[in-house]
Amino acid sequence: MKKKSLLTLGMLLALSFILVLGACGSSTAGSSSSSSSASSSKALSGKLTIGGSTALQPLAAQAAKEFMDKNPGVQIDVQGGGSGTGLSEVSAGNFNIGMSDIFAENGKNIDAKALTDNKVAVVGMTAAVNPKAGVKNLSKADLIKVFTGKVRNWKQVGGKNVKITLVNRPDGSGTRATFDQFALDKQTPAEGITQDSTNTVKKIVAQTPGAIGYMALSYFTANDHSVVKLSIDGVDATYENVASGKFPVWAYEHMYTKGAPTGLTKAFIDFVMSDAVQSKDVPAQGYFSESKMTVQRDASGKTTNK
Amino acid sequence: MNSKITNRVALSLIVLCAVIMAGTLAALLGYILYQGLGSISWHFLTSESNPFLAGGGIKDQLWNSFYVLLITMLITIPIGVSGGIYLAEYAKPGKLTSFIRSCVEVLASLPSIVVGMFGMLIFVNYFGFHYSVLSGALALTVFNLPVIVRVTEDGFSALSLHQKEGGLALGLTHWHTIKTILLPAAFPSILTGVILSAGRVFGESAALLFTAGLSTPNLDFTNWNPAAPNSPLNIFRSAETLSVHIWAVNTSGIIPDIQTVANGSAAVLVICVLLFNLLARGLGKAINRKLSGKS
Amino acid sequence: MSHLIPLTAVYRLSDKWGVMMNTRKAMADSAANVPAGPSLLREKGIIKRFTDRYSESRGKAIIYSSAFLMIIAVVAITLFLTLQGLRSFVIDHLNIWNFLTGTEWYPDRASNPQFGAFPFIFGSVAVTLLAALLATPIAIGTAIFMAELANKWGQRIMQPVIEILVGIPSVVYGLIGLSVFVPLMRAHFGGSGFNLLAGALVVGIMILPTVASIAADSIRAVPDKLREASYAIGGTKWQTIWKVVIPAAGSSLMTAIVLGMSRAFGEALAVQMVIGNARNLPHSIFDPSATLTTIITLSMGNTTTGSVLNDALWSLGLILLAISYIFILIIRYLSRKRVV
Numbered sequence: 029m030k031k032k033s034l035l036t037l038g039m040l041l042a043l044s045f046i047l048v049l050g051a052c053g054s055s056t057a058g059s060s061s062s063s064s065s066a067s068s069s070k071a072l073s074g075k076l077t078i079g080g081s082t083a084l085q086p087l088a089a090q091a092a093k094e095f096m097d098k099n100p101g102v103q104i105d106v107q108g109g110g111s112g113t114g115l116s117e118v119s120a121g122n123f124n125i126g127m128s129d130i131f132a133e134n135g136k137n138i139d140a141k142a143l144t145d146n147k148v149a150v151v152g153m154t155a156a157v158n159p160k161a162g163v164k165n166l167s168k169a170d171l172i173k174v175f176t177g178k179v180r181n182w183k184q185v186g187g188k189n190v191k192i193t194l195v196n197r198p199d200g201s202g203t204r205a206t207f208d209q210f211a212l213d214k215q216t217p218a219e220g221i222t223q224d225s226t227n228t229v230k231k232i233v234a235q236t237p238g239a240i241g242y243m244a245l246s247y248f249t250a251n252d253h254s255v256v257k258l259s260i261d262g263v264d265a266t267y268e269n270v271a272s273g274k275f276p277v278w279a280y281e282h283m284y285t286k287g288a289p290t291g292l293t294k295a296f297i298d299f300v301m302s303d304a305v306q307s308k309d310v311p312a313q314g315y316f317s318e319s320k321m322t323v324q325r326d327a328s329g330k331t332t333n334k
Numbered sequence: 335m336n337s338k339i340t341n342r343v344a345l346s347l348i349v350l351c352a353v354i355m356a357g358t359l360a361a362l363l364g365y366i367l368y369q370g371l372g373s374i375s376w377h378f379l380t381s382e383s384n385p386f387l388a389g390g391g392i393k394d395q396l397w398n399s400f401y402v403l404l405i406t407m408l409i410t411i412p413i414g415v416s417g418g419i420y421l422a423e424y425a426k427p428g429k430l431t432s433f434i435r436s437c438v439e440v441l442a443s444l445p446s447i448v449v450g451m452f453g454m455l456i457f458v459n460y461f462g463f464h465y466s467v468l469s470g471a472l473a474l475t476v477f478n479l480p481v482i483v484r485v486t487e488d489g490f491s492a493l494s495l496h497q498k499e500g501g502l503a504l505g506l507t508h509w510h511t512i513k514t515i516l517l518p519a520a521f522p523s524i525l526t527g528v529i530l531s532a533g534r535v536f537g538e539s540a541a542l543l544f545t546a547g548l549s550t551p552n553l554d555f556t557n558w559n560p561a562a563p564n565s566p567l568n569i570f571r572s573a574e575t576l577s578v579h580i581w582a583v584n585t586s587g588i589i590p591d592i593q594t595v596a597n598g599s600a601a602v603l604v605i606c607v608l609l610f611n612l613l614a615r616g617l618g619k620a621i622n623r624k625l626s627g628k629s
Numbered sequence: 630m631s632h633l634i635p636l637t638a639v640y641r642l643s644d645k646w647g648v649m650m651n652t653r654k655a656m657a658d659s660a661a662n663v664p665a666g667p668s669l670l671r672e673k674g675i676i677k678r679f680t681d682r683y684s685e686s687r688g689k690a691i692i693y694s695s696a697f698l699m700i701i702a703v704v705a706i707t708l709f710l711t712l713q714g715l716r717s718f719v720i721d722h723l724n725i726w727n728f729l730t731g732t733e734w735y736p737d738r739a740s741n742p743q744f745g746a747f748p749f750i751f752g753s754v755a756v757t758l759l760a761a762l763l764a765t766p767i768a769i770g771t772a773i774f775m776a777e778l779a780n781k782w783g784q785r786i787m788q789p790v791i792e793i794l795v796g797i798p799s800v801v802y803g804l805i806g807l808s809v810f811v812p813l814m815r816a817h818f819g820g821s822g823f824n825l826l827a828g829a830l831v832v833g834i835m836i837l838p839t840v841a842s843i844a845a846d847s848i849r850a851v852p853d854k855l856r857e858a859s860y861a862i863g864g865t866k867w868q869t870i871w872k873v874v875i876p877a878a879g880s881s882l883m884t885a886i887v888l889g890m891s892r893a894f895g896e897a898l899a900v901q902m903v904i905g906n907a908r909n910l911p912h913s914i915f916d917p918s919a920t921l922t923t924i925i926t927l928s929m930g931n932t933t934t935g936s937v938l939n940d941a942l943w944s945l946g947l948i949l950l951a952i953s954y955i956f957i958l959i960i961r962y963l964s965r966k967r968v969v
Contacts, residue, residue: 086589105551195821222906224926341866348778355767417692419692442888443888447922447949455713480699533793536796543926
């Protein structure tokens with residue numbers, strides 16, 4: 029047996045060398061072949077690579093599944109990686125579609141002009157507070173005081189005598205960027221625990237007396253009283269209020285393409301924007317359809333009526 | 335007198351250490367299995383994961399874990415074992431040898447996240463393998479290699495000198511001695527090391543985040559053509575492994591049954607590791623019996 | 630290794646005998662029903678003479694190229710990570726000194742962003758040292774138990790215990806830390822329960838089997854002659870272990886510990902789940918903290934290639950690499966000291 033394995037060993041070594049050498053030349057050939065499929069023909073085929081925002085990944089994965097069921101010749105590879113990865117890779121041409129929680133204009137080192145924005149959904153978010161803090165509503169000014177560390181105890185903002193524990197999101201995360209910009213008016217939050225995962229944030233807030241974090245509205249469910257969904261300035265954090273422009277803390281979920289989408293890429297984006305996805309999968313995953321918004325927002329954060 | 339007491343106390347402490355170690359394992363296993371066994375079902379093992387609804391399974395992730403492990407081992411074992419043989423048998427003391435030894439040590443102490451970053455830089459971006467089984471396996475190779483090298487070298491060094499001299503005295507070439515006498519003799523200990531490393535590879539997540547990706551294309555388990563994009567055997571497709579899946583559902587999953595899926599996956603992962611051990615243990619025993627049975 | 634040098638001279642001369650003796654050995658082997666028998670028998674065909682010579686050079690080629698590959702791997706990793714890691718200083722003009730010693734990390738702030746990585750370096754070192762402190766005694770104790778004390782029965786239990794523990798994925802350790810240690814910390818020490826100690830505990834347990842298994846191997850590698858000599862002069866079991874076996878296995882024991890430490894140092898996801906990832910310097914082990922690895926995994930995906938934060942994260946990776954090198958220098962230093 030060892031005789032054989034030693035023989036194969038040499039071959040494998042050679043193989044790995046070939047792989048390494050061969051790969052050097054193939055760095056450009058690896059990208060997927062969406063353009064090969066003609067948009068005119070009924071039977072779509074080819075391969076799409078979508079990646080980026082982990083928040084948007086489930087929606088894209090679900091849409092991709094449905095799309096592939098309809099078009100058996102199509103392979104869609106939905107990857108995560110984060111918004112930054114999505115923007116970088118779609119700019120570099122490695123992803124056909126880059127998913128992002130933030131505007132490409134706000135991504136550093138990204139040529140936003142080369143990218144086409146497709147706003148596939150809206151996500152609203154608000155602060156989640158541990159029930160023991162005893163607050164259900166905060167004025168924006170108080171919320172800022174809490175997050176910038178100017179107050180350290182909930183009784184200072186009308187709650188119970190419980191120490192405040194902050195739960196932040198990592199730098200560059202879309203959730204953090206949105207919350208900082210629209211809930212904290214661009215103030216830098218004070219130091220606290222930092223967690224990437226909404227689930228973890230929710231768990232921490234639920235279990236730690238006096239903890240406050242923030243998360244997408246979909247994570248607050250009606251029967252779940254483990255965390256308190258905070259109203260800001262007396263406005264409930266609901267999608268109705270987001271749609272009407274009353275509740276300010278929301279952001280778009282973007283699917284970026286390099287240049288205008290064509291062929292298979294276009295077909296998929298059209299599918300995501302179609303009613304099949306927008307009225308079924310989008311709300312099912314706790315997002316809101318962009319078409320139902322009465323306000324709109326640009327990359328600088330300026331909100332206007334549609 | 336005094337030394338006898340010291341002896342007894344010290345030895346009891348040592349036994350205590352072993353008991354703590356065994357207790358840790360018992361507690362860990364008990365906890366994981368207690369939490370997770372309830373969510374394992376045939377359906378859980380054989381259905382695909384659902385991006386946002388409850389009731390998804392782990393079929394693809396489980397397959398990916400095994401497949402990435404297989405590819406990693408196919409690359410690692412030949413290189414690692416020959417590297418170990420080099421260090422044990424061929425390396426002459428000197429600058430080059432000590433440099434290679436340092437290289438092994440460096441590889442061994444590289445944080446897996448750094449290996450993942452390197453993999454992203456080189457295999458994913460520069461070579462253009464993208465997030466794929468191959469990128470993942472190559473990254474895992476980097477950090478699995480030193481383990482195999484060390485195991486092989488230790489296995490060879492632990493052999494008695496007589497065995498080497500015996501072979502050489504018979505007039506075998508050095509290589510032939512290694513092949514026919516030393517390698518078989520060191521095989522059980524190398525095998526043990528390989529299993530140990532397989533366990534690590536199987537459960538590795540940080541190095542795979544940036545290399546094998548966080549997703550799996552729709553796999554068609556009837557299509558075994560390695561070149562097809564939806565074939566389970568394709569090494570150029572992205573592959574979310576079981577341990578990455580645990581991390582991913584915990585960090586970004588929006589499915590309502592995260593706890594169930596995470597605990598179930600953890601239990602499956604641990605059970606797989608247990609099975610590995612049992613299997614390899616049986617194999618090692620069988621080989622040992624065969625070898626020692628003759629003389 | 631030195632014994633090989635005279636021997637190499639011997640076996641080259643005896644190449645021709647080898648063919649004859651091979652046959653004889655093969656026959657003896659096959660009579661003894663060794664699994665290797667058949668392949669050896671097959672080998673004595675006409676091409677035997679060639680295969681033997683070929684196989685020697687081929688074997689050498691394989692072995693040398695694999696050694697070469699390891700060198701390439703290390704050089705490539707070092708080179709690429711260094712190049713990528715230096716970008717933040719060369720291209721983005723961050724001050725290295727401020728980067729290493731600054732305690733403020735506000736990369737996203739629109740005005741006056743700060744890149745001070747010291748809290749992460751401190752966190753990594755603290756977690757590593759605490760974890761090693763927790764794990765080393767138990768791990769070495771277990772190793773001694775396995776290699777010196779245990780009877781067959783003990784061996785039969787401990788070997789699989791260790792192998793299984795090594796196999797348990799770090800994510801699972803993190804999950805357990807999150808659902809067991811963190812609530813425990815919160816109940817006993819207040820705060821959120823996410824703190825340095827929780828991270829060190831999780832990592833400490835995680836490196837236990839790694840250290841123990843390597844340590845046991847190195848203790849077993851100590852020749853029996855030494856033990857016998859010690860017993861012969863009336864040494865107790867413990868004296869033998871403490872005065873003879875441990876010093877003899879010294880350098881490899883240190884290697885075991887340092888390898889364990891480097892695993893602790895590089896652990897990312899398990900630590901990230903329990904340490905809290907606060908970006909300021911902790912005041913005590915009960916404060917949340919962050920490590921180099923956790924900040925990389927937390928922020929990497931959210932950054933765009935070529936942005937300052939992305940480059941800064943690569944610099945953190947470079948620091949990780951550099952500290953791994955320091956670990957190795959420490960091992961080298963220690964093992965040299967032991968030998969002399």
